[in-house]
Amino acid sequence: MKSMLSKSISLYRLLQKQYSRRINLDLNRIQKVLKKLDNPHLNLKNPINILGSDGKMSVLTSLKYFLKADRKKITAFTSPHLYDPRHRIFLKNNYISLEQIKNFKKKIEKTKLELTLFELLTCIYILASNEQKKVDFNLIESGLLFRKDSTNLWETPKAQIVTNINFQHQEWINPKTIYEICKQKVGFLSKDSVIYIAPQEKKTLKIIKNILNKNPSKKVYSSAWKIFKKQKRLFYKEKKIVIPIQSRFIHSKALISNLGLAIKVALDLGVKKTTIISTIPKINFEGRLQYLKRGKLINTLSKKEKILFDGCHSLASAKNLNNYLKTIKDPIYGIWGMQKNKMPEKFIKVFNGTFKKIITLTIPGEPNALNADDLFKVGKKIKFSMNKAKNINDAIKKITSEEEKTIVVFGSLYLVGYFLKNN
Secondary structure (H helix, E strand, O other): OOOHHHHHHHHHHHHHHHOEOOOOOOHHHHHHHHHHOOOHHHHOOOEEEEEOOEOHHHHHHHHHHHHHHOOOOEEEEOOOOOOOHHHHEEEOOEEOOHHHHHHHHHHHHOOOOOOEHHHHHHHHHHHHHHOOOOOOEEEEEOOOOOOOOOOOOOOOOOEEEEOEOOOOOHHHOOOOOHHHHHHHHHOOOOOOOEEEEOOOOHHHHHHHHHHHOOOOOEEEOHHHOEEEEEOOEEEEEEOOEEEEEOOOOOOOHHHHHHHHHHHHHHHHOOOOHHHHHHHHHHOOOOOOOEEOOOOHHHHHOOOOEEEEEEOOOOHHHHHHHHHHHOOOOOOEEEEEOOEOOOOHHHHHHOOOOOOOEEEEEOOOOOOOEOOHHHHHHHHHHOOOOEEEEOOHHHHHHOOOOOOOEEEEEEOOHHHHHHHHHHO
16 A cells, blocks of 8 residues: 555656646746636735745745744745655645645646646645635745746735845856846845845845845845854844754754844744744754654664765855865765756865765656766766765665764755655
């Protein structure tokens, strides 16, 4: 008998066959469908957009923790999923059911209008959220860029949170500049909302401020708060508010920064300081600098080995991971997989001198995955000690031993998701 996870994966594979996975940036399709469905998105109370290049999931997850701890009813839409498609849509206390997905899909298909897969999932989220009663906030993670992303649907959202912006997705813009990326992301934000801006590179922040200069929405830049260290302890500070950051799960500077942004938004939404303090130790980012503690994979390793997952795939997130790995004293081994639309050579160069050995792996079931052979050649060219594997078991077999070490699975959220699913 199939498990619910297996059924969920099977349903998603069916959707992948029925709907185009190609990115086709155009708001017209989803707007036409929503209009035929009587504009259900306009009924959602307090929508909050989360957009940017890196950090969207960790900011959304932190904010979700804080609001739930404050007994607020929320929904959330995220992308991609790590291993269970249901996890894209959270409804107050539970993830969406397979039956709900099927029923809303039928309702959408009655419009007889064409959608991409991401647009379909956005519509399913909207319909599912629209049926929830007494929801306080609806958290929506954007997809690619923002201007014509299918989540750019509200003229007056409660807030729009802009995470770190960096030079990703240049294949979708012209000219291929950081200015154009910023323009596509923040140049089309609401003119009647509160816009939060995460810490940025100096040049990027200057561009963002210039673009937002004529936007009448209230702007809250990261200068409104700060993270500081005192006697080896981390703190969030905003005016007279000081919040200790105690966590066994949040390991890197970038993730702490994303947590800080979420704290600022939560405070502005009325979450009490005491609630935030008691909630921080519970926050865990799945697939983002996550140590695996139990499961099938752990059972295949020796007791001296640790395994760490990080779905980093951009240069900025690679630097963040590498900075954390430099704090580890044990030898570090990597299992690396990546998508074709990334920059593998520039990406892996960030880790020069960090890994003792890297095993490359083709991400199973991903048509856009780079082949393990190609990644192997890229690593060899840069003089890494390399090997390649046929599958997860083969990769683990080529690394595991009685030597103390940290094994890092990195390069793609899809790769991390595949490992977690098989755990």
